Amino acid sequence: MGNTGFAGLYVRGGTPDQNQIILDGMSIYQVDHFFGFFSAINSNIVKDVQVYKGSFPAKYGGRVASIIDITGKSGSTKQQKIDLFTNMLSAGITYEQPLSKRSSFILSARRSFTDQYQTKLYDNIHDFLTSGSGLNIGAELQPDTVTYQSEYLPNFYFYDINGKFTYLPNDRDIVSISFYEGKDYLGEEKNFDFGSDFVGIEQVMVDEQTKWGNTGMGTNWVRRWSRTTKTQLFMATTKYYSNHDLDSYWIIDSVKTPAYLSQDNNQIEDQTARMNVNWNIGLRHDLEAGVSTTIYKTNYSVQLGDSVIFFDHAINGNLFEGYFQDRWALSPGLEILLGLRTSRFSKSTGSYFNPRLSVFYRFTDELFFKASTGITHQFLNRFSNDLITNGSKFVWLLPNEDADPMAVQQISLGIEYDTPHIFIGLDIYNNVIDNITDFSQLVFPVDTYIEETSTLVFKGSRTAKGLELLVRKKDGYLRGWAAYNYGIVECVFPDMNGGKTFLADHDRTHELKSVIIWSLGSWNMAVTGLISSGRVYTPNNNLMIRENENANYTLVADAGTRNSKRLPTVDRIDMSVTRSLRLLAKNWDIGVSIFNLFNRRNISHRSYNLSADPFITTDIVMLGLTPTLSIQLEL
Template sequence: MLKNLISRLWLIMVLVSLSPLHYLVAQNNDFEVVNKSYFGKDLLSILKDLSVSHELALDYRREEIPINILQRKNFKGQSLKEVLQDLLEPYDLVFHLEDKKLTIRTKEEGIQLEREPPKPKRTNFTLEGVVKDKETGETLPNAVVMINSTQKAAISNLDGFFTLLNVPTDTSLLSFRYLGYKSQELRLNPTMVEKPPLIVEMEVHTNELEEVVISAREEQMMKVGKQVSVVSVSPAQLSALPSLGEKDIFRSLQLLPGISGSNETSSGLYVRGGTPDQNLILFDGFTVYHVDHFYGFFSAFNADAIKDVQVYKGGFESKYGGRLSSVVDLTGKQGNTNKTGFSAGLSMMSANASFELPFAGGKGSVLLAGRRSYTDIIQSGLYKNVFALFQQEDETNGGFMGRGGRGGRGQFAQVETEPVFFFYDLNAKVTYKPSLKDILSFSFYNGQDHLDNSNEFNDEFGGGQNGNLSGTILNKTTDLTAWGNWGSSLKWGRQWNSRYYSNTVVSWSNYFSQRDLFSESEINRDDSLQTFIRGTQEDNDLYDFSFRTDHEFLLNSAHRLEFGTQWTFNKIDYNLTMNDTLQILNRNDEGLIGSLYIQDNWQIIDKLLFTPGIRLSNYSLTKQLYFEPRLSAIYELTKQLKFKAAWGHYYQFANRVVREDVSEGSRDFWLLANDDTNPVSQAVHYIAGLSYETAGFLFDIEAYRKDMSGLSEYSLRFSRPGSGETGDLFYTGTGIAQGIEFLVQRKIGKLTGWISYTLGEVIHTFPELSDEPYPALHDQTHEFKIVNSLQLGRWTFAGTWIYATGKPYTAPVGGYELTMLDGNQISYISIGEKNAFRLPDYHRLDLSATYGFNLGKGKADVGLSVFNVYNHQNVWYKTFEVLEEDVITTDVNTIGFTPNIFLQVKF
């Protein structure tokens, strides 16, 4: 049924794109006639209403606009210019209207808004430039540069460089837009472009009361890019959103359409039916394999150390490879090149600080940023709520002797432990600019989590009137868990000339996960001493050494070539041992992946952008060549309405394998594909969509389908207890993920945000695990999200609401107990069809309020964030226990109502 519904929606989209709709839209562009009536409104309110109605950027100085209330104004069929003259002349104000921008100034200023631009000296020339942050001097990647009144535009590269070919004249008007910054226009003059590059400085968008310029075109937090399935996110604006602890980039990404937002216990991204390991996470060029802090309630990245975030939800271009689902490309801050800076923050879980130091002469900078939880020193209510949840998970999924309590199934005393837990992350970046064309940078990252939940107890038992045996028990449990990432990169970027740019990166990264759960019990019963030793040791170590070089070459105004190579050496070790002697799985794999790619951004006609590309990869373990053709296209039906589509092949060589265990809980580990126990996985993407965008709103719809094969799972459901055989515990299957996403975004005004809805399904087929195809563990049919931010002076109020249908799970359908010859009882569970049941629907409301103020020469933000406002009990998972041949089911719920207070200062 769902498959038929998605197919029909695909057909509707195609019909709409071919229908006369775009002609009707094109005829609705007459912004000159005004038919409005105003009563009891002030002049500024009228001007704002006109700017929104006619999709104009409004530029004014607040103190120059009188606050007089106008009794009545009626405009019937008058031109916009006549209306503005009527409104402004009584107050000695003048205006200038050009390229959908309305500028208002006083006559006394002597500003000749209508003055003639200087006469041009050059025509159809090439303009080179660099986009920077005005305050810090940091270069800004992915800024949009456009020649007004034309279709010509460019996007700044990783180092902020841009090139515009065939600029009409050296007096042309340019516009600059970058997420989280004030939109800016610049009129060229012959002197300005004599000595390239042109330096363009942009200002951060703030909500201060003393702000005097307001633009109606500010996009503040999230922007859907012109490329297919690409979203840009502003880390600087994320603090407005409610969070469990502090502003979090990956938690914010989960609010985007097509990315699951109901995974409280993981910061990983489930993108369009993919799993977190199928996402390529790049931070300054090195790969990050695990993004969770504190069991996933926080992501492993400090938002204060990140400058730019680009998310490719599917159909991504040829320069990215090695993953099936999506790409998240993060660019770290370089640091302030103009002056020394310091910032610090505090929440109920952690503290953070950053320090920026410029080099002499503005040649570069040093950035240091750190964050650490103080949970091993002070255990706040937030910490106790989260940790209690995971301690319960650990006890129900894999707990063993020494953790039971009197009156339960266990026979020993309850142990009250005080776990020691903390996490931290460190960022360091050194940037040096030996010339205007070169940028050298070294980036370092380390983030780790450590948990010590060890305990020891000594207890007596027996001695009752029934003649039971008596004695003592001494139990020592070692429970140590650690996981984390290391990463570093050395990058050289150079703008060789106006047409050629190259970027070379050498990188290294390491992900490790260690679990040592070991219990030793000594039972002294009537002078008889027995010793029991049991537990598991699990160790996963992944190393990534990479070299890559990327090149961009502008052939002409219609063709931009991108090409490059990448070499990645992976070494992955995994060892799982039970009871200190039984080795369940031991893998030590090494593999080399060599890749090259080329793609052409081809502007066939003014309205059609065509991007074909090819990626070739050679994998040493299989000794095969993998061919990955890709294609995307964008066609502008009108200036507001666009049709977009993408298709491509993708392969993945390092995979996170799920170790399914119904009785002890599922875990996961990384392995290299070897086409023996676990094959190279692959996917084919199909994407089509429409977007309609005005100055104030965006309406976007995309349909997608992913055909996946070579999926792997490691399951113990058919193994014999105590068996050491592992070769037949790997299972291979295929999958289909398909769906359709809807997005409505309001981009301007005091109230901004978006509403999104995703209809989708993820179906897996593993013949050896199930006779029929079944929904994947992360399958969700419906997901609905509302994200809003309201600015009132220095206050910012924000709220998010998420609703999602329940995820599937596998449940026992019966159980029985057998009494062995020695009198011991063993419980057996009969497992039902795989993922045949559904958890209850998920929904949650989060709210926050932030107040910004000046603190001496610095700035500060203080706020309150409330997670799960109405305390809805969302089910995380279910536990099962056999009691007298009956299966007892228990719901384990996620976090309820949880407030958090935070403070951030910057000097």
């Protein structure tokens, strides 16, 4: 379960759209279900995860915050395996099937049953989302002088499917085909019964449907030509979509009349082909090079009524990239990783060069020093606005002609102490991201393309600096880790906040996380703790609604006051207990977990009622004590 109010992955000052999530080579654009409460990546199919959050190796690019490279399981070549699993929101199955001594297949699928049966866990999450809250789903505007009766009927579910076929035709070749599909669906019916008090309108009926998700398929061929040479050929196509339909009707004199109909659709599709070559040219010297091409196709459209196309905008772009990397151990203790990545995007002028350098020095077998620096560019933007309560809250966009991409300059230093029993790591970093786009003054994604409102899209820079400390106990019946992060994320936009520096919306200066795992026989218990700085916000007495020369209304802060205050500290403890047992000749794992064990009243953020004078603010509280049950059965 995600950290309610903290949904998304924020790495060293970056935002979720600045992370490259890769599953078996495929880009995943929507990485969560249920508005950030659950991961869209099924852990039952994950074999390995590589996280790069400093200067990336030259083989990676396209995002400025981090790279999360996930390798899926290949499936067993020895025996058939079937696992069934369920919890209080969803159920699923993982199936592994040997096809021969050299080939296998794995399939894992899960689906929520929240559209058929609502558990207490679902009710808790739903209440959080609808209580004037996190996403304001189902929120209604109530006229001050009119009373009415309302009915809200939600219908929500999600599912995802992962599959992978692996074939080893000989000792030199590995061929695999992977596919993924994930979808979320939210249907909302809202009925407002005014009786006869509201200008002749007896009833208003609103029907909304929102669908979003990913699909992808990739083919990978790895061949080892000799003991020193290996190649990899990869091709994939992935797609993200977000569709929102809204139909509203008036009931006047018992006659149903259309009031407002709209549809908005966003889609991004990429088709990628790349080839990598690895050479081992010495005992401690490796070279790597590669080329890739990606065709991006994006579309955003808005339709009003049954046939009026209000807006339909498609942008296609081609990205060509190449890289070279040299990993050389100059001595038993010193290793250098030097690389260069070049990018050329059809919607931008010129080429972009991304040099990378990492240095590793081992003082002893346990003590290790590292330093890295590099430049990375990102060409994709994601429209995001907290004022949007449903529909296309997130829209992926390609830049217009001649727009400069985001660019980050990363510097990090670190030292590690690693033994078989304990690990201690300390990193300090400084990241400067230029050409960041801010959409917070826009209400709808379409506004980015309309001349009158596109002037409200601001460009600026963001600086993130801090340190990360990790202590981990690796073995024994009592294991665990503790991580402390100190970071400051500051933004400068010449046309915002009077040009003065302000803290980013996602700045949380201090964060301490810990996990304690206790294992004894068939019992496992885990206790997780979190203490974090509260979210920053702008005091409502420093906010105003301003009308510009084009009659567009925006919410702006007084110069120098944006994000000048901070909400109270967030602290929470979660606990889980799992028992493995043999029952009815089958292997079972039965677990109970409790989110927010001590029912802490943590504030996620503040919402504003802009129709009141003065503005009314409401503290949005995260989930309280929430228990859940999980069962996994191995057939």
